[in-house]
Amino acid sequence: xxxxxxxxxxxxxxxxxxxxxxxxxxxxxxxxxxxxxxxxxxxxxxxxxxxxxxxxxxxxxxxxxxxxxxxxxxxxxxxxxxxxxxxxxxxxxxxxxxxxxxxxxxxxxxxxxxxxxxxxxxxxxxxxxxxxxxxxxxxxxxxxxxxxxxxxxxxxxxxxxxxxxxxxxxxxxxxxxxxxxxxxxxxxxxxxxxxxxxxxxxxxxxxxxxxxxxxxxxxxxxxxxxxxxxxxxxxxxxxxxxxxxxxxxxxxxxxxxxxxxxxxxxxxxxxxxxxxxxxxxxxxxxxxxxxxxx
Amino acid sequence: xxxxxxxxxxxxxxxxxxxxxxxxxxxxxxxxxxxxxxxxxxxxxxxxxxxxxxxxxxxxxxxxxxxxxxxxxxxxxxxxxxxxxxxxxxxxxxxxxxxxxxxxxxxxxxxxxxxxxxxxxxxxxxxxxxxxxxxxxxxxxxxxxxxxxxxxxxxxxxxxxxxxxxxxxxxxxxxxxxxxxxxxxxxxxxxxxxxxxxxxxxxxxxxxxxxxxxxxxxxxxxxxxxxxxxxxxxxxxxxxxxxxxxxxxxxxxxxxxxxxxxxxxxxxxxxxxxxxxxxxxxxxxxxxxxxxxxxxxxxxxxxxxxxxxxxxxxxxxxxxxxxxxxxxxxxxxxxxxxxxxxxxxxxxxxxxxxxxxxxxxxxxxxxxxxxxxxxxxxxxxxxxxxxxxxxxxxxxxxxxxxxxxxxxxxxxxxxxxxxxxxxxxxxxxxxxxxxxxxxxxxxxxxxxxxxxxxxxxxxxxxxxxxxxxxxxxxxxxxxxxxxxxxxxxxxxxxxxxxxxxxxxxxxxxxxxxxxxxxxxxxxxxxxxxxxxxxxxxxxxxxxxxxxxxxxxxxxxxxxxxxxxxxxxxxxxxxxxxxxxxxxxxxxxxxxxxxxxxxxxxxxxxxxxxxxxxxxxxxxxxxxxx
Numbered sequence: 001x002x003x004x005x006x007x008x009x010x011x012x013x014x015x016x017x018x019x020x021x022x023x024x025x026x027x028x029x030x031x032x033x034x035x036x037x038x039x040x041x042x043x044x045x046x047x048x049x050x051x052x053x054x055x056x057x058x059x060x061x062x063x064x065x066x067x068x069x070x071x072x073x074x075x076x077x078x079x080x081x082x083x084x085x086x087x088x089x090x091x092x093x094x095x096x097x098x099x100x101x102x103x104x105x106x107x108x109x110x111x112x113x114x115x116x117x118x119x120x121x122x123x124x125x126x127x128x129x130x131x132x133x134x135x136x137x138x139x140x141x142x143x144x145x146x147x148x149x150x151x152x153x154x155x156x157x158x159x160x161x162x163x164x165x166x167x168x169x170x171x172x173x174x175x176x177x178x179x180x181x182x183x184x185x186x187x188x189x190x191x192x193x194x195x196x197x198x199x200x201x202x203x204x205x206x207x208x209x210x211x212x213x214x215x216x217x218x219x220x221x222x223x224x225x226x227x228x229x230x231x232x233x234x235x236x237x238x239x240x241x242x243x244x245x246x247x248x249x250x251x252x253x254x255x256x257x258x259x260x261x262x263x264x265x266x267x268x269x270x271x272x273x274x275x276x277x278x279x280x281x282x283x284x285x286x287x288x289x290x291x292x293x294x
Numbered sequence: 295x296x297x298x299x300x301x302x303x304x305x306x307x308x309x310x311x312x313x314x315x316x317x318x319x320x321x322x323x324x325x326x327x328x329x330x331x332x333x334x335x336x337x338x339x340x341x342x343x344x345x346x347x348x349x350x351x352x353x354x355x356x357x358x359x360x361x362x363x364x365x366x367x368x369x370x371x372x373x374x375x376x377x378x379x380x381x382x383x384x385x386x387x388x389x390x391x392x393x394x395x396x397x398x399x400x401x402x403x404x405x406x407x408x409x410x411x412x413x414x415x416x417x418x419x420x421x422x423x424x425x426x427x428x429x430x431x432x433x434x435x436x437x438x439x440x441x442x443x444x445x446x447x448x449x450x451x452x453x454x455x456x457x458x459x460x461x462x463x464x465x466x467x468x469x470x471x472x473x474x475x476x477x478x479x480x481x482x483x484x485x486x487x488x489x490x491x492x493x494x495x496x497x498x499x500x501x502x503x504x505x506x507x508x509x510x511x512x513x514x515x516x517x518x519x520x521x522x523x524x525x526x527x528x529x530x531x532x533x534x535x536x537x538x539x540x541x542x543x544x545x546x547x548x549x550x551x552x553x554x555x556x557x558x559x560x561x562x563x564x565x566x567x568x569x570x571x572x573x574x575x576x577x578x579x580x581x582x583x584x585x586x587x588x589x590x591x592x593x594x595x596x597x598x599x600x601x602x603x604x605x606x607x608x609x610x611x612x613x614x615x616x617x618x619x620x621x622x623x624x625x626x627x628x629x630x631x632x633x634x635x636x637x638x639x640x641x642x643x644x645x646x647x648x649x650x651x652x653x654x655x656x657x658x659x660x661x662x663x664x665x666x667x668x669x670x671x672x673x674x675x676x677x678x679x680x681x682x683x684x685x686x687x688x689x690x691x692x693x694x695x696x697x698x699x700x701x702x703x704x705x706x707x708x709x710x711x712x713x714x715x716x717x718x719x720x721x722x723x724x725x726x727x728x729x730x731x732x733x734x735x736x737x738x739x740x741x742x743x744x745x746x747x748x749x750x751x752x753x754x755x756x757x758x759x760x761x762x763x764x765x766x767x768x769x770x771x772x773x774x775x776x777x778x779x780x781x782x783x784x785x786x787x788x789x790x791x792x793x794x795x796x797x798x799x800x801x802x803x804x805x806x807x808x809x810x811x812x813x814x815x816x817x818x819x820x821x822x823x824x825x826x827x828x829x830x831x832x833x834x835x836x837x838x839x840x841x842x843x844x845x846x847x848x849x850x851x852x853x854x855x856x857x858x859x860x861x862x863x864x865x866x867x868x869x870x871x872x873x874x875x876x877x878x879x880x881x882x883x884x885x886x887x888x889x890x891x892x893x894x895x896x897x898x899x900x901x902x903x904x905x906x907x908x909x910x911x912x913x914x915x916x917x918x919x
Binding site for chain 2: 112223
């Protein structure tokens with residue numbers, strides 16, 4: 001029972017981090033109909049920068065979020081305008097291939113700068129745990145999960161309470177309609193992409209403490225995040241949160257009861273099961289527009 | 295008038311108009327490229343005999359492995375438009391099949407190469423079944439998940455794969471004098487076979503269906519293409535020879551491990567080959583594979599591979615998508631085409647004149663009584679989108695031989711009713727009966743096969759196809775043999791030309807659909823569904839967005855076809871157009887049929903006035919007719 005409870009709590013905590021990362025991905029998909037395959041590479045990049053900051057000046061990885069979020073936001077904005085914007089009218093397949101290319105390129109750059117060896121960020125609380133009764137909760141996981149929830153909550157506030165948030169949601173539902181009421185869909189898309197990348201930055205800083213990483217880790221991350229948004233319903237923010245919590249718990253349960261070597265397989269299993277049973281995901285709904293372009 | 299039309303036909307035939315138009319991309323390539331291709335094949339075929347340079351022999355062998363991969367990928371990605379980022383997994387799957395069979399069962403690796411192909415095909419079929427219900431993006435994600443899943447299995451399933459330790463294959467037993475020849479010529483044979491398959495698919499109905507799916511999948515289904523079958527077969531076709539090439543590749547490398555065989559860079563190399571060479575071309579993937587393999591070797595030699603390879607491949611992928619989206623061969627063809635046709639004027643728009651329709655029509659039948667037995671019957675149809683009840687218990691009948699109108703205010707659910715009848719959407723409740731059969735459980739293509747044809751509110755032609763190909767694309771049935779039939783047979787071409795003549799669009803038969811005006815697209819779409827020889831023709835706003843002359847023409851055509859026995863169901867906002875022609879008229883409001891009858895009756899119905907003007911429309915008690 002303790003074992004189960006421990007896996008459940010840790011799963012939910014890690015699920016909070018996944019939720020933050022997946023929100024950016026699903027937001028970008030919802031607004032631009034772009035599957036950002038480079039999302040994993042963005043978060044690994046953020047993890048490496050966090051590592052460098054921690055190594056150089058001893059900056060706490062969770063404090064690094066404050067530095068990383070604006071930097072990644074700017075990076076995302078520039079990248080959108082330089083690469084995705086010119087092809088925004090091309091068939092959707094083009095953006096998948098483009099972001100895939102970006103992911104490979106970033107992986108190469110990270111390999112050149114930081115080398116292809118495993119890195120991890122270990123602040124002094126890394127090896128410590130909270131002990132509640134028989135439960136052992138590593139401090140890194142608890143702090144990481146809580147910070148992720150705070151960042152995610154602020155993202156939600158931006159999306160629900162600000163003009164930008166309304167513009168983003170309007171563009172997601174109906175880009176032409178949004179343009180008619182004065183929303184510049186292109187700049188909204190650029191800002192959305194930037195927000196998505198910024199959230200990957202914040203999530204990457206947290207993830208750097210939780211998992212060791214190397215440039216090639218981004219594949220595993222993107223597979224995980226794609227599994228989450230497929231499960232939750234592509235483009236749905238609440239869906240991404242539910243999917244992330246499910247995946248976090250399922251991974252921890254797999255580690256506890258089946259074997260750690262199979263944990264990476266959980267998101268792939270998610271993809272297969274969801275596509276077979278409910279292709280639109282948990283919270284995805286089919287709308288009129290999905291079927292008839294009329 | 296009749297003579298004039300016949301003469302025009304004869305003239306067209308003399309000009310070579312009677313033969314099917316170019317359909318395979320290879321055909322357009324043939325003239326400028328034949329010599330180059332023949333020379334290249336000869337060079338590759340003779341290379342090992344002429345030179346004993348093992349460095350280049352190795353490079354060509356690897357290039358051919360990726361060429362087989364790219365030719366396969368072209369079938370699912372180039373023709374059908376579905377991107378697979380996991381195509382490299384079939385190489386690994388093939389290699390593992392051969393490796394495991396040799397080490398567990400024994401025998402020569404060559405024996406197991408065909409088995410590798412079969413296994414790759416079966417796995418692709420299974421994946422296709424999973425992906426069948428999902429569209430576009432989900433397929434990309436599925437292929438990524440598939441690649442990583444098989445890599446994980448190969449890593450963790452120790453008993454079968456020896457995990458990360460990998461499998462070592464026996465060293466070839468033939469004389470060193472023969473160098474890598476057996477690998478070389480086997481792969482060359484595989485490449486030839488996959489090219490033949492690719493060419494054959496593209497020139498027949500199967501390939502045409504795939505292109506239709508790429509252009510507009512829903513539309514393809516409504517004109518009779520059974521899309522899941524096509525997609526699954528295409529995915530299988532894209533995997534079989536890649537699996538076999540993978541088997542040969544594994545034997546050639548002689549060491550098989552999860553990281554090498556299921557490396558995503560194999561997929562990247564295959565995708566890049568296809569994109570660079572040119573999607574939807576026969577030779578593009580081969581050309582691309584040779585260029586990319588050369589780059590690969592160069593990056594390994596000059597920069598010790600690793601990160602340099604990632605930077606080159608990643609950067610190239612970005613650049614190709616942004617600046618060379620069509621790939622080398624199609625871009626080169628465009629330049630050649632531009633060079634040849636410079637200075638010539640295009641086909642100008644033509645004034646529509648009233649063609650005597652009877653001249654081209656089959657003997658006119660006595661128009662059936664509008665009150666005849668129902669050809670289409672809808673009972674209690676319901677469709678909700680989240681909380682919105684778009685269709686809320688609609689019931690009506692379309693008498694055989696009638697021109698029935700379905701009118702109603704904006705948002706009353708007319709187009710949704712069309713989608714439910716046509717099968718692009720499934721209702722939550724209710725029944726649809728057509729020609730004595732219940733069809734609400736059937737997929738759209740089966741409804742099309744039964745004789746139900748529809749147009750869309752906004753025209754949906756296959757934009758990359760010519761007008762003639764668009765008209766020929768509909769299929770009246772499904773049969774395995776049909777897949778292998780010529781894309782455009784002579785008989786079909788003649789029938790399609792007759793239909794184009796009927797709608798006045800014959801001059802445009804070789805023009806790409808994307809180059810047509812909106813009104814012209816409407817006419818072609820009408821000809822397209824007539825190709826199905828439907829019993830019921832459903833038109834969604836045939837008069838929307840076109841000029842009054844054309845509206846009149848379309849009205850004439852509808853009457854003429856009706857006189858030949860076609861039943862119509864028309865959604866339209868142009869009231870003079872509808873009321874002058876249709877009987878009965880059905881009125882839909884808030885997802886329910888609130889009135890039906892002749893134009894006069896409906897116009898006087900107070901409920902109809904309420905629905906349109908909405909002055910004291912009561913929400914509490916929805917009125918039914």
